[in-house]
Amino acid sequence: MTLALVLALTVALGAALQRVSGMGLGMTVAPVMSVLLGPVAGVTLSNVAAVVGAVLLAVVMRADIDWRRFRALAPLLVVGSVIGAYVVRVVSPDVLNLVLGGCVLLAIGAALGLQRFLVVRGRAAVLATGTIAGFMNTTAGVAGPAMTAYGVASRWGHRSLAATLQPIFLTANLASILTKAVMGATPEPGVLPWWSWLLACAAVPVGIAVAAPLTRVVPLGVARALAISIASAGAALALVRGLVGLIG
Numbered sequence: 001m002t003l004a005l006v007l008a009l010t011v012a013l014g015a016a017l018q019r020v021s022g023m024g025l026g027m028t029v030a031p032v033m034s035v036l037l038g039p040v041a042g043v044t045l046s047n048v049a050a051v052v053g054a055v056l057l058a059v060v061m062r063a064d065i066d067w068r069r070f071r072a073l074a075p076l077l078v079v080g081s082v083i084g085a086y087v088v089r090v091v092s093p094d095v096l097n098l099v100l101g102g103c104v105l106l107a108i109g110a111a112l113g114l115q116r117f118l119v120v121r122g123r124a125a126v127l128a129t130g131t132i133a134g135f136m137n138t139t140a141g142v143a144g145p146a147m148t149a150y151g152v153a154s155r156w157g158h159r160s161l162a163a164t165l166q167p168i169f170l171t172a173n174l175a176s177i178l179t180k181a182v183m184g185a186t187p188e189p190g191v192l193p194w195w196s197w198l199l200a201c202a203a204v205p206v207g208i209a210v211a212a213p214l215t216r217v218v219p220l221g222v223a224r225a226l227a228i229s230i231a232s233a234g235a236a237l238a239l240v241r242g243l244v245g246l247i248g
Helices: 002-021 025-037 039-060 067-090 093-117 123-140 144-153 158-182 194-216 220-247
Strands: none
Touching: 002 025, 002 039, 002 194, 002 220, 025 039, 025 093, 025 144, 025 158, 025 220, 039 093, 039 123, 039 158, 039 194, 067 093, 067 123, 067 158, 093 123, 093 220, 123 144, 123 158, 144 158
16 A cells, blocks of 8 residues: 555656656656665666656647657667666666666766756767667666756757657657566566556556646746656665665
8 A cells, every 4th residue: 555655646746747847757756666666676667657658748748849859869769778678687686776876866967067067069969868868768767867968968948858858758668668578677576566557657647637737837947856856865765775785
């Protein structure tokens, strides 16, 4: 019962944040669920919920999607996912917790720190961003911070970025699910109860619906700060958990 409540609230909150700011579902769900269920199960559950959220929000925000940028990034997301799935398969849960926590914190730090100090242009930045985002989404359930860091450094307008993130998230999470399934990097049987998948998917439209009227009154900065705070706390817990497991 406790797991069901935490899962429903976490997914709904993440979906609400994604509706308001363009990202937040994976950043919220993956770190929290990884602490409760382990990194493989937590991230995979986040991937599934993120697919539902991306489909719904891509429809809502379709007018502002930059399809040219999406087409440039999409193949690289798949490449990063393949690398990430291999890492998930071969490393221990403790190491994976370290990867998850470290990736999230580094990407958030980059997203916050790049705005004033760096401007990026060109194909190399796109190649690096797409591959890193795909890798992080598969190992840690979060492509948003890497994409935000690129968006800030490339001076990508937020409205277009937030909308284009939805097909990017859809591609990245589908690739994550498929590559992990092919490589046998899925959760162990019994780790996740059958109803958890349905509950996670059902909580997404609830969160989006609740947040719809809030898009007019909640400042973008507030929604983004909340998403980053939750992601940072979850990532820090995952990092500590991995360190304790390795030391112990």
